[in-house]
Amino acid sequence: MELFREQGYERTTxxxxxxxxxxxxxxxxxxxxxxxxxLFEEDPRLQPALEAAIAEAPEALSPxxxxxxxxxxxxxxxxxxxxxxxxxxxxIAASPALWERAEAKSASLVQLLAKGLRQRGVDxxxxxxAARTGIAAFGHAAQSWFEDPSPGLEVRLDQAFCALRxxxxxxxx
Amino acid sequence: MELFREQGYERTTxxxxxxxxxxxxxxxxxxxxxxxxxLFEEDPRLQPALEAAIAEAPEALSPxxxxxxxxxxxxxxxxxxxxxxxxxxxxIAASPALWERAEAKSASLVQLLAKGLRQRGVDxxxxxxAARTGIAAFGHAAQSWFEDPSPGLEVRLDQAFCALRxxxxxxxx
DNA sequence: GTCTATAGGACGATAGAC
DNA sequence: GTCTATCGTCCTATAGAC
Numbered sequence: 161m162e163l164f165r166e167q168g169y170e171r172t173t174x175x176x177x178x179x180x181x182x183x184x185x186x187x188x189x190x191x192x193x194x195x196x197x198x199l200f201e202e203d204p205r206l207q208p209a210l211e212a213a214i215a216e217a218p219e220a221l222s223p224x225x226x227x228x229x230x231x232x233x234x235x236x237x238x239x240x241x242x243x244x245x246x247x248x249x250x251x252i253a254a255s256p257a258l259w260e261r262a263e264a265k266s267a268s269l270v271q272l273l274a275k276g277l278r279q280r281g282v283d284x285x286x287x288x289x290a291a292r293t294g295i296a297a298f299g300h301a302a303q304s305w306f307e308d309p310s311p312g313l314e315v316r317l318d319q320a321f322c323a324l325r326x327x328x329x330x331x332x333x
Numbered sequence: 334m335e336l337f338r339e340q341g342y343e344r345t346t347x348x349x350x351x352x353x354x355x356x357x358x359x360x361x362x363x364x365x366x367x368x369x370x371x372l373f374e375e376d377p378r379l380q381p382a383l384e385a386a387i388a389e390a391p392e393a394l395s396p397x398x399x400x401x402x403x404x405x406x407x408x409x410x411x412x413x414x415x416x417x418x419x420x421x422x423x424x425i426a427a428s429p430a431l432w433e434r435a436e437a438k439s440a441s442l443v444q445l446l447a448k449g450l451r452q453r454g455v456d457x458x459x460x461x462x463a464a465r466t467g468i469a470a471f472g473h474a475a476q477s478w479f480e481d482p483s484p485g486l487e488v489r490l491d492q493a494f495c496a497l498r499x500x501x502x503x504x505x506x
Numbered sequence: 507g508t509c510t511a512t513a514g515g516a517c518g519a520t521a522g523a524c
Numbered sequence: 525g526t527c528t529a530t531c532g533t534c535c536t537a538t539a540g541a542c
Contacts, residue, residue: 261433300462347530366532367532
């Protein structure tokens with residue numbers, strides 16, 4: 161992060177990062193499959209938390225309600241990680257290559273959520289639709305939450321899913 | 334495509350592609366900013382068609398209805414391109430690097446749609462939510478349409494948006 | 507003559523093989 | 525840890541279009 165802030169992501173070589181970390185370049189690539197990944201290490205508790213939340217959600221909930229519940233359940237984790245996440249986002253936003261990787265990560269998350277829904281017996285295609293929609297709502301919520309964290313993520317999520325319901329529901333603008 | 338099918342994407346070098354196309358490697362990179370892009374050239378009519386459809390949609394439509402209309406309007410274009418799209422998808426699915434690029438392209442499309450909505454006066458964040466949701470529905474529709482093209486894309490889209498409404502609307506599964 | 511497209515050589519960085 | 529292939533960029537030169 162020091163190097164990236166000083167000279168930007170593209171202008172920083174893997175070799176420089178390795179040197180700053182006092183390891184060899186080869187060791188760097190043993191820890192990270194490629195250069196971009198240094199910026200995308202995620203909390204190892206995140207995926208299990210989501211999987212558990214989906215698996216343990218009440219039977220009666222609709223797929224989208226499961227998404228709402230699962231995404232709300234990681235608020236504390238995200239809150240904890242915020243100090244690290246925020247500066248990363250600034251670096252990521254400045255580089256197309258990193259933006260691309262970020263989109264891929266988001267898509268992987270969608271796959272994870274969809275898998276969880278399928279294991280609850282949701283039809284494959286519907287699971288994907290619900291997962292994508294859930295992430296769309298999460299993006300809506302997370303964005304406003306990052307700008308102003310005072311109302312919790314849960315509140316933002318409720319607002320997002322409410323907006324979604326309005327979007328989908330009304331037959332006229 | 335010949336080379337990719339023979340030996341796969343990763344095992345094919347830019348140099349080989351250039352040779353097969355009877356240009357030099359340098360010329361190849363003048364046409365395509367990077368190796369992946371050869372597989373993602375899109376119909377130049379696609380983006381303008383979407384932009385126009387959004388801009389010209391009736392005032393009364395809700396943001397999501399505008400998405401439904403715009404995405405339905407490109408059916409003929411997609412139909413035309415299907416012979417090229419289908420083999421490409423097979424290659425893309427086989428390579429993580431290409432899958433990543435595909436996700437990035439999808440994200441760009443979301444940005445395009447959101448921009449169109451914003452120009453209709455839709456709030457920035459709501460536009461993004463509607464665009465993401467619209468693309469989620471489109472994915473649902475396109476998948477079943479690719480498996481069996483006989484009922485048109487329009488019908489599939491209606492089914493997808495209907496499924497979405499059910500997902501969002503009902504309070505119980 | 508100017509503008510654009512291709513060619514060519516050299517080179518740095520990423521990342522894989524061993 | 526060493527070695528090397530591949531990607532992708534920079535710079536310059538040449539050939540053709542207008």
